[in-house]
Amino acid sequence: MVVAGRRRSIAFFIALGAGLISVILLLYVGWVVLNWRSGILLFLGVLLLSTLISGVALNTTFLVREIRRNEQQDAFINAVTHELKTPVASIRLYLETLQARTVDEVKRQEFYHIMLLESDRLLATIEQILRTGRIGAASHKLNLGSIELGGMVEECLLRARTLYHMPAESLAYHPGPPVTILGDPDEVRAALSNLIDNAVKYSGNDVRVTVETAKVDGKYVTVRVRDQGLGIPKTELKQIFKRFYRVPGAPATRVKGIGLGLYIVRSVAKRHGGRAWAESEGPGRGSTFVLQLPIAK
Amino acid sequence: MNRILIVEDEKHLAEGLRFNLEAEDYQVQVVETGEAALELLLTETPAFDVVILDVMLPGKNGFTVMSEMRQAGQFIPTLMLTARGHPDDVLNGFAAGADDYLTKPFELAILIARIRGLLRRNQWLRAAANNTAANHTAARSEPNDTFTFGDKSVHFDLLELWVRDKRFPLTLMEANLLRYLIQHEGRTVSRKTMLEEVWGLHEDTDTRAIDNFIVRLRRYIEDEPTRPRHLLTVRGVGYRFVASPVAPG
Numbered sequence: 001m002v003v004a005g006r007r008r009s010i011a012f013f014i015a016l017g018a019g020l021i022s023v024i025l026l027l028y029v030g031w032v033v034l035n036w037r038s039g040i041l042l043f044l045g046v047l048l049l050s051t052l053i054s055g056v057a058l059n060t061t062f063l064v065r066e067i068r069r070n071e072q073q074d075a076f077i078n079a080v081t082h083e084l085k086t087p088v089a090s091i092r093l094y095l096e097t098l099q100a101r102t103v104d105e106v107k108r109q110e111f112y113h114i115m116l117l118e119s120d121r122l123l124a125t126i127e128q129i130l131r132t133g134r135i136g137a138a139s140h141k142l143n144l145g146s147i148e149l150g151g152m153v154e155e156c157l158l159r160a161r162t163l164y165h166m167p168a169e170s171l172a173y174h175p176g177p178p179v180t181i182l183g184d185p186d187e188v189r190a191a192l193s194n195l196i197d198n199a200v201k202y203s204g205n206d207v208r209v210t211v212e213t214a215k216v217d218g219k220y221v222t223v224r225v226r227d228q229g230l231g232i233p234k235t236e237l238k239q240i241f242k243r244f245y246r247v248p249g250a251p252a253t254r255v256k257g258i259g260l261g262l263y264i265v266r267s268v269a270k271r272h273g274g275r276a277w278a279e280s281e282g283p284g285r286g287s288t289f290v291l292q293l294p295i296a297k
Numbered sequence: 298m299n300r301i302l303i304v305e306d307e308k309h310l311a312e313g314l315r316f317n318l319e320a321e322d323y324q325v326q327v328v329e330t331g332e333a334a335l336e337l338l339l340t341e342t343p344a345f346d347v348v349i350l351d352v353m354l355p356g357k358n359g360f361t362v363m364s365e366m367r368q369a370g371q372f373i374p375t376l377m378l379t380a381r382g383h384p385d386d387v388l389n390g391f392a393a394g395a396d397d398y399l400t401k402p403f404e405l406a407i408l409i410a411r412i413r414g415l416l417r418r419n420q421w422l423r424a425a426a427n428n429t430a431a432n433h434t435a436a437r438s439e440p441n442d443t444f445t446f447g448d449k450s451v452h453f454d455l456l457e458l459w460v461r462d463k464r465f466p467l468t469l470m471e472a473n474l475l476r477y478l479i480q481h482e483g484r485t486v487s488r489k490t491m492l493e494e495v496w497g498l499h500e501d502t503d504t505r506a507i508d509n510f511i512v513r514l515r516r517y518i519e520d521e522p523t524r525p526r527h528l529l530t531v532r533g534v535g536y537r538f539v540a541s542p543v544a545p546g
Contacts (some may be wrong), residue, residue, distance in 0.1 A: 088402045096405040
């Protein structure tokens with residue numbers, strides 16, 4: 001309901017901006033017709049007009065951008081509330097159950113396992129939020145070291161296979177030539193893990209994810225994480241790297257998240273002098289995420 | 298055995314709830330989406346006595362599911378269970394037609410007590426409805442917890458409102474709000490007071506979410522909801538209920 005209200009207000013402000021610009025243009029044309037002989041006045045008029053038009057256009061643009069940002073922040077707060085409170089609610093429910101009821105040994109072990117999974121989920125959300133804070137802070141410096149990229153990719157894949165109980169065929173690695181990069185191991189590991197986690201999360205039940213590393217021009221190395229999952233509409237390919245942004249609509253919103261994972265990936269790439277982007281043939285046709293980092297000299 | 302439908306996409310939470318409610322001797326079914334819930338609930342004879350409804354569901358969210366249920370005339374007692382605990386969210390839940398609202402994380406004992414409360418109220422309602430089932434005229438003449446104004450009468454015990462021969466079922470919160478306004482007949486009550494007294498919510502900032510309830514009540518009791526005569530707006534303050542408005546002109 002709130003979002004629909006905001007959409008209406010955006011439409012109103014855009015219409016207002018466009019309306020004002022047309023009024024100004026109309027007045028101006030009238031003015032030129034009446035005063036076409038006075039050269040200096042005409043010049044000053046053009047100057048005044050362009051200032052007015054750019055003022056109105058800028059104002060409208062910033063207003064709309066601000067409204068969108070607020071909207072995303074609201075969605076982010078809702079998602080974070082959900083992602084922080086739900087695991088706590090689960091853990092609490094199982095603890096209360098164990099405390100209050102007679103539970104047989106098999107169920108007891110199952111409950112312990114669920115509580116551990118939920119605490120991991122909680123920790124992962126907290127880490128994403130803290131990492132976003134660190135990346136955003138100007139004072140936070142990179143803790144640089146040599147990283148053998150293939151080794152790190154394998155380490156991240158191993159973690160994901162254990163976490164999601166997947167065989168090596170579902171999360172496969174096609175290594176390129178060995179490459180060493182200069183980077184902050186903690187950040188690069190987080191970026192790689194985010195890409196692999198996303199590939200699994202957005203694959204649905206049929207997880208076929210491949211990770212490839214390859215050299216580009218001898219200067220850069222790319223890590224391509226490819227899945228056969230939901231895919232991404234062309235219009236969303238850039239948007240998804242924005243902070244708090246989540247693809248709207250049914251299939252994507254079924255996947256839980258807080259809209260920080262890809263923002264972290266892009267920030268880590270930038271901080272290391274590289275870049276990150278997404279490729280997809282469209283919805284239902286899988287996606288490929290590419291992280292490009294400079295090779296150590 | 299009472300039957301409970303849990304609408305929750307968080308598998309662990311849903312299974313934990315199922316385990317506990319089954320231990321309390323309830324029959325439990327879990328669905329993960331609002332669409333699946335509506336399919337089960339909007340049949341002619343839904344097999345449930347209470348619904349536990351999450352808000353942040355994939356596809357249709359809990360608020361939408363709630364209002365679609367009520368619009369379709371499905372009045373199964375429903376408790377919304379959600380991480381969103383802001384007063385506006387709570388009010389939106391009630392405005393959509395929820396009977397109760399509980400925020401996550403919750404205490405198991407409180408959840409069970411609230412479910413029992415909903416079931417108990419349902420049983421009372423059924424018993425009261427059976428006693429007065431012969432015809433609603435008999436129910437109207439019952440002095441028990443009924444308020445009549447003009448050609449309208451509110452049966453608080455049955456949670457229903459009769460306008461001439463038309464019956465409008467009320468949610469618990471709609472009935473509570475109407476009762477509060479009637480008790481303060483002729484006096485202006487502020488939104489803040491209503492929030493505190495009816496919902497028990499203490500909110501410093503002014504909230505307009507209560508207006509949705511007023512809109513719905515007006516649809517029931519006003520001949521022309523856009524030109525209310527019973528439920529008047531007092532600009533900048535709140536609302537005033539007038540049982541017998543003076544005829545215009």
